[in-house]
Amino acid sequence: MNPRRLTLATVVVAIVVLAGVLVIPRLTSSGTQTSTSGATLDYQGQPSIGKADAPVTIAMFEDFLCPHCAEFSDQVFPQIQRAYIDTGKARAVYFYFPVIDPVQSVVIGGLGQCVFDQSNDAFWQLEPILMRTQQQLGNTPRAIDIALQYAPSLDRQKLQQCVDSGAGSKTVNKDAALGRSLGVQGTPTIFVNGKMLADGSWSTVQKAVDAALSATKN
Secondary structure (H helix, E strand, O other), X not given: OOOOOOOHHHHHHHHHHHHHHOOOOEEOOOOOEEOOOOOEEOXXXXXXXXXXXXXXXXXXXXXXXXXXXXXXXXXXXXXXXXHHHOOOOEEEEEEEOOOOOOOHHHHHHHHHHHHHHHOHHHHHHHHXXXXXOHHHOOXXXXXXXHHHHHXXXXXXXXXXXXHHHOHHHHHHHHHHHHHHXXXXXOOOEEEEOOEXXXXXXXXXXXXXHHHXXXXXXX
16 A cells, blocks of 8 residues: 555544553552453462552563563663662563564563463573573574573473473463553553553653552542
């Protein structure tokens, strides 16, 4: 299609999509985030770091193969951890949202979930490693070797069986479907106490977390 030929139908579709993106889910009293479509963002059973009773919850939809996620992991998340997680003011919860490769993003996300099934601590230990080694993750055996190299406490046989069975990938696909129902379209997408942020920059996250902390004091 000629990109210069913008039909009325295209305009209508664009407006509908934009409207869907701008719908911001709210945090209900039960601790789950509910969208206008009725979808809920349940933090239970997800990889998380920080105090479970922290007043602020930061939900992160990411793809281990996403360069922007790698940048967020390297430059923004350490600041979040120092300022809010280590001080008990917030916790972070990880959700999978494959966007880079329809197959390998799911496989590597599944690897992450298989690691989490064995150890939440190992997951957070490996998260920055996997982000930094993205160019090697196209080879699944190599990705497994990396996981075992940097988290040697993992059981190799259990990890291999979990990845081969696709058990972890089922969680990835579930998270992806949930993310889409909540309006997530790319990665990283960040929610702070149920509110989707415009971007994942440190300044945006800092402003949102500080506002959420202030709200909990009122």
